[in-house]
Amino acid sequence: MADIIKLLPDHVANQIAAGEVVQRPASVVKELLENSIDAGASTIKLIVKDAGKTLIQIIDDGKGMTDTDARMSFERHATSKITNADDLFNLTTKGFRGEALASIAAVAHVELKTRPEGQDLGSQITVEGSKVIQQEPCATPKGTSLAVKNLFFNIPARRNFLKSNNVEMRHIIDEFQRVALAHPDIAMQMYHNDGELFHLSSGKLKQRIVGIFGGKTNEKLVPVKEETDIVKISGYVVKPEFAKKTRGEQFFFVNNRFIKSAYLNHAVSAAFDGLLPDRARSSYFLYLEVDPGSIDINIHPTKTEIKFDDEHSLYAMLRSTVKHSLGQFNIAPVLDFDRDRSLDTPYNYKDKFAAAPQIKVDRTFNPFENVAPPKKGVQMPHFEKPQTEGWEQLYEGLQKENIQAEGSKLTYESEQVTGDLFKSGDTAPAGRAGGFAKAEATTYQLQNKYVVTTIKSGMVIIHQHRAHQRVLYEELLKNITLASSVSQQLLFPLVLSYSPSELGLLLQLKEGLENTGFLFGSIKDETLEVTGIPTALTEAEVPIILEQLLSDLENEVPDVGFSQTDALAKSMAKSIAVKTGERLDETSREHLVNSLFACKEPSFSPSNRTTFITITSDELERKFQ
Ligand code: ADP
Ligand code: MG
DSSP, X not given: OOOOOOOOOHHHHHHHHXXXXXXXXXXXXXXXXXXXXXXXXXXXXXXXXGGGTXXXXXXXXXXXXXXXXXXXXXXXXXXXXXXXXXXXXXXXXXXXXXXXXXXXXXSSEEEEEEEOTTOSOEEEEEEETTEEEEEEEEOOOSEEEEEEESTTTTOHHHHHHSOOHHHHHHHHHHXXXXXXXXXXXXXXXXXXXXXXXXXXXXOOHHHXXXXXXXXXXXXXXXXXXXXXXXXXXXXXXXOGGGOBSSOOOEEEEETTEEEOOHHHHHXXXXXXXXXXXXXXXXXXXXXXXXXXGGEEOTTSTTSOXXXXXXXXXXXXXXXXXXXXHHXXXXXXXXXXTTOOGGGOHHHHHTTSOOOOOOOOOOTTOOTTOOSOOOBSOTTSOOOOOHHHHHHHHHHHHHHHHHHHHHHTSOOOOHHHHHHHHXXXXXXXGGGSOOSSSOOOSOEXXXXXXXXXXXXXXXXXXXXXXXXXXXXXXHHXXXXXXXXXXXXXXXXXXXXXXXXXXXXXXXXHTHHHHHHHTOEEEEEETTEEEEEEEETTOOGGGHHHHHHHHHHHSSSOOOOTTHHHHHHHHHHHHHHHSOOTTOOBOHHHHHHHHHHHHXXXXXXXXXXXXXXXXXXXXXXXXXXXX
């Protein structure tokens, strides 16, 4: 038999390696940013066109490369960062595999211009699909500029596999933010299609966080600091009262490298235990410094996972350090000597829009009633303002036991129950008109969670939150599609602050939101002006709804069309719907039952969960045998 084993040609081997290193435009951004940092750059500019599908360019003022190095850098396993295997256990650089440039050049058109200090002329190299097309001297500033064009031009399957520009851009911004947060001392800029997305000057960590997430962030941060034999912990956590419902900014850096660790995340969550409202998630920017020899970052190709020698102690230390910081903050204002005074709130306030104070009159309030008045109708859900909740959380731990004990009891409205028990005795439920057409049957609420009513064949138990979501979802879907909603104009526009990336997302959803009844004024400089809102909402609910929307659609903003409408309707229905734990009065209960069974698809919530169950008289009978 003839020999059949051959060595793969370099360009094929590189393409295969590229599959691991370059998954999407954001992977290129990450590798190039890391190279610039390893090259000691103090200024880095990132230019992106069409979410990186057309162009990703990085310009740095780092140490540059000589002619030969420039040529060598595109070879596989060509690296200046390690020379032997032992170095792997003592890494101080981001890169070490020597694969990135070779892989990128295998699947794109790459143009490199670079000049080291002390050399008059730099070199320019053009590589297309691993082939060097041209190399010549050129005049270029000190440092390196690397342009990656037409990513995956030679692998159509990979190019087609890329997600929409919105999704790819989201990934790129994530990578940019991670690197920016790890290196506040490096000035960084980012442009997308000629618009500037970030302009971060070099400074302290706090300035960097504010530069990325917007001016309001400053007042939300609590510093964290601790030093032990095995780890140095520093950074900030976001005060519990600013915790977000479903999404937080959660960043861990180990030796200035962004990592993901569910285990360490758990340690931080544990420190917040009892301080956060239900389902809220903490936000944090935490930096751990450990001996490079005590970690292994080599276990994952994209290097966001890490293995620690002593995870257990790290967990304990992280938890107690964060807890300590939060405790300090709860007792007295934290003294932060590193604070940059220019970021203090009063100075920002001078240009801020002054909103008129709102006066809210609760007409149903009865000082002699010790139970909170039930709501007028399910159409008008009530939202607590998050800010005013803050102080109570301090005592939450103390009250928890009582609340739980109460919550586990079945809560009936005692008066009504007695009255109705007798009533239902003579007007037997099964004798009623039956069917789902109109609920004239008496309704009950069980545990502030279920609505119970009778039908001809037995009884129905409705999950109030899911059922209301279904009702609102169908209604919203119709409104958005037909663009038929009515708005209520606000006397004073509501001015809300968002980070640039969040604003970008909202901008994409603008049309859909307008179809539900929102009206927008100016959208600029991290602020969104809301001038009109859907009639079914109150002003106080608006920030919560938009927040929910942002967290629901964070990574996957569907392109225009049905899927966007659907996502919008789902998210809004979720935030407007009555919650589990809310007490509903009789009118609301009846309204909910009637509108649920008027739905096209009453049996499931928009997220496909059961909205109601029925128990037939037969089933009941069997139970009593
Ligand atoms: P690695 O970063 O793992 O060493 P890369 O393929 O990313 O591998 O880069 C190969 C080499 O090219 C690096 O080791 C470095 O010497 C050089 N290099 C890459 N980018 C730059 C840059 N922006 N400035 C200076 N040198 C660079
Ligand atoms: Mg590299």
